[in-house]
Amino acid sequence: ATVEHTFDVGNFSISQLCKPARVITAVNSQLPGPTIYVHEGDTVVVHVINNSPYNITIHWHGLFQRGTQWADGPEMVTQCPIRPGTRYTYQYNATGQEGTLWWHAHSSMLRATVHGAVVIKPRNGDQGYPFPKPDKEEIILLGEWWNRNVFDLEREAFLTGLLVDPADAYTINGKPGDLHKCSGSNRKPATFKLKVQSNSTYLLRIINAAVNTPMFFKIAGHKFTVVGADASYTTPYKTGVVVVAPGQTVDALMVADARPSRRYYMVASPYNSAHPNLPFREGTATAVVEYAGARRRARRPLLPPMPKFSDTATAHRFFTSLTALIRPGQPTVPLAVDTRMFVTIGLGFADCRPEQTRCKQQVFAGSMNNASFVLPTTMSLLEAHFRNVAGVYTRDFPDRPPLEFNYAKPPGNMDATTAKSTKVKTVRYNATVEVVLQNTVLVARESHPMHLHGHNFFVLAQGFGNFHEDTAVKRYNLVNPQERNTLAVPPGGWAVIRFVANNPGMWIMHCHFDAHLPIGLAMAFEVQDGPTPETALPPPPADLPQC
Numbered sequence: 311a312t313v314e315h316t317f318d319v320g321n322f323s324i325s326q327l328c329k330p331a332r333v334i335t336a337v338n339s340q341l342p343g344p345t346i347y348v349h350e351g352d353t354v355v356v357h358v359i360n361n362s363p364y365n366i367t368i369h370w371h372g373l374f375q376r377g378t379q380w381a382d383g384p385e386m387v388t389q390c391p392i393r394p395g396t397r398y399t400y401q402y403n404a405t406g407q408e409g410t411l412w413w414h415a416h417s418s419m420l421r422a423t424v425h426g427a428v429v430i431k432p433r434n435g436d437q438g439y440p441f442p443k444p445d446k447e448e449i450i451l452l453g454e455w456w457n458r459n460v461f462d463l464e465r466e467a468f469l470t471g472l473l474v475d476p477a478d479a480y481t482i483n484g485k486p487g488d489l490h491k492c493s494g495s496n497r498k499p500a501t502f503k504l505k506v507q508s509n510s511t512y513l514l515r516i517i518n519a520a521v522n523t524p525m526f527f528k529i530a531g532h533k534f535t536v537v538g539a540d541a542s543y544t545t546p547y548k549t550g551v552v553v554v555a556p557g558q559t560v561d562a563l564m565v566a567d568a569r570p571s572r573r574y575y576m577v578a579s580p581y582n583s584a585h586p587n588l589p590f591r592e593g594t595a596t597a598v599v600e601y602a603g604a605r606r607r608a609r610r611p612l613l614p615p616m617p618k619f620s621d622t623a624t625a626h627r628f629f630t631s632l633t634a635l636i637r638p639g640q641p642t643v644p645l646a647v648d649t650r651m652f653v654t655i656g657l658g659f660a661d662c663r664p665e666q667t668r669c670k671q672q673v674f675a676g677s678m679n680n681a682s683f684v685l686p687t688t689m690s691l692l693e694a695h696f697r698n699v700a701g702v703y704t705r706d707f708p709d710r711p712p713l714e715f716n717y718a719k720p721p722g723n724m725d726a727t728t729a730k731s732t733k734v735k736t737v738r739y740n741a742t743v744e745v746v747l748q749n750t751v752l753v754a755r756e757s758h759p760m761h762l763h764g765h766n767f768f769v770l771a772q773g774f775g776n777f778h779e780d781t782a783v784k785r786y787n788l789v790n791p792q793e794r795n796t797l798a799v800p801p802g803g804w805a806v807i808r809f810v811a812n813n814p815g816m817w818i819m820h821c822h823f824d825a826h827l828p829i830g831l832a833m834a835f836e837v838q839d840g841p842t843p844e845t846a847l848p849p850p851p852a853d854l855p856q857c
């Protein structure tokens with residue numbers, strides 16, 4: 311089947327946190343935007359009409375785009391932006407994956423309000439789930455809200471070289487929830503309500519669409535069974551808390567088996583290992599779970615005890631407890647590796663560029679192997695690759711960091727300066743690529759959510775401190791490692807991923823904190839063509855936006 315949508319990207323006026331209404335950029339005047347429901351194998355057609363004042367592209371986060379590489383969406387990676395007042399139609403297939411993914415703007419910080427869910431059901435519908443069919447499904451989309459215009463915020467951060475201010479609130483399905491106080495009024499911020507039937511089973515499709523913040527997610531009085539993550543099925547995992555980094559999704563079953571006469575808070579609270587002193591309540595988002603048919607009581611909903619803001623142990627336990635559900639026909643982890651890389655990820659500093667007019671000498675810079683990634687300005691990486699245009703990028707992304715030191719505990723005098731470049735790593739079609747991602751703590755001890763476009767990867771192992779091959783290798787899960795498109799690399803730690811480069815084209819791998827992408831915490835893989843026409847990159851659609 312073909313599923314068709316029209317996305318009108320434009321101004322939408324919304325009042326949040328009891329403040330006067332203000333204009334944001336959103337799709338079809340909805341926050342979150344429309345959900346795309348498809349069955350595996352369907353064709354998706356989305357007509358994007360840009361009525362906003364900004365350049366925009368839409369990225370289909372986690373969808374492989376095999377054969378439709380030009381539709382992936384990241385600005386200046388696979389396409390030039392859709393200019394204000396123009397339109398562009400994306401077309402691709404939802405083939406070879408099932409579960410929850412999402413779409414978002416991949417232009418400046420617009421993703422804060424331009425986003426929505428993508429649900430890919432099994433080809434034969436709900437009977438195809440590898441778990442008991444739920445009675446009902448709900449999308450739980452976690453977001454982040456700023457009282458100021460996010461485009462201006464990011465522009466300011468760029469000019470000064472500083473990082474974007476923290477959000478004013480977190481949201482569940484676009485709503486901050488009534489635990490927020492509205493100063494000087496007795497009004498309450500909007501609250502999402504989930505109505506449930508006693509003893510019914512709900513499939514919660516939890517998406518972290520927040521811009522810069524991993525989240526802990528709980529529902530008072532209820533437990534979850536995780537059955538999927540990033541549109542890959544997992545071995546059922548029972549837990550009271552779900553942890554989702556920006557870009558990730560978690561599918562979890564929840565049985566409504568609590569006392570129906572009570573009401574229960576659903577809470578999304580921030581996790582950030584870099585700022586252990588912030589109080590955990592800061593910005594916490596709430597929604598309310600209510601049982602149908604129960605007599606309404608005036609009592610406050612029950613609040614679940616939440617992990618602390620900096621509770622890395624809880625995050626690590628959740629992230630390392632997931633394994634893939636082994637099913638026939640599903641890809642398994644390749645045992646022979648063709649390309650091995652050791653890549654440091656983290657923050658440092660770079661010299662101001664002339665355009666950064668309010669910058670005082672140095673700017674915050676993200677880097678991978680000390681290369682701080684800059685997007686090209688004249689044409690997309692994919693176009694330069696396809697037309698073999700020199701000078702847009704270079705093929706010298708290093709396989710190893712330039713310096714080896716104690717990444718998890720650097721000496722105080724370590725120079726954190728990096729330089730800007732557009733370096734890519736070229737890999738052969740169908741090569742098995744293994745990447746050790748080593749977090750550095752030069753500037754902050756943060757868990758960076760690393761996202762790879764165009765592929766899923768297997769997560770073989772993760773740990774704290776410096777990566778040591780001899781000890782780490784013994785911990786590799788080569789039997790049923792979880793498959794992901796986004797991985798939260800432990801703060802001051804490492805993770806090992808493996809993927810098959812079976813998608814010719816240009817694929818960015820980057821930190822999914824929106825604050826870290828424009829400052830260079832990114833690199834790209836150039837995957838060469840395979841031997842047949844079906845395994846080669848097709849030419850761009852004739853109407854692809856031009857720069």
Ligand code: C2O
Pocket residue numbers: 369371384414416557761763818820822
């Ligand atoms: Cu969800 Cu490159 O992004």
